[in-house]
Amino acid sequence: MLCKTTNTNWEGGTSTGIHELQNVGISVYPNPVNGQALTVVSPGQTSFKLADLMGNLIYSGAFSDASTIDASFLSTGIYFLDLKVNGKRYLQKILKTD
Numbered sequence: 001m002l003c004k005t006t007n008t009n010w011e012g013g014t015s016t017g018i019h020e021l022q023n024v025g026i027s028v029y030p031n032p033v034n035g036q037a038l039t040v041v042s043p044g045q046t047s048f049k050l051a052d053l054m055g056n057l058i059y060s061g062a063f064s065d066a067s068t069i070d071a072s073f074l075s076t077g078i079y080f081l082d083l084k085v086n087g088k089r090y091l092q093k094i095l096k097t098d
Contacts, residue, residue, distance in 0.1 A: 032095035
């Protein structure tokens with residue numbers, strides 16, 4: 001769905017500009033992550049930011065097609081993976097367990 005008014009222009013039916021991972025070819029696994037690595041598969045050039053619940057940036061980077069993110073240094077808790085693929089943002093909650 002595309003919504004256009006004099007002050008807005010967004011797609012996906014969301015006012016946040018953050019889209020769902022479903023049906024766009026993005027995979028994040030394992031989740032919850034209890035090991036050393038988190039794998040992200042995405043179609044094309046992708047930039048990412050990993051933040052804690054307080055919004056503090058933990059890790060960021062960029063990759064093409066697939067990447068493994070080191071999760072060994074993360075404490076047990078909840079994190080947010082913010083992905084930007086082809087100009088669109090995707091947000092995934094990540095649970096780190098021991």
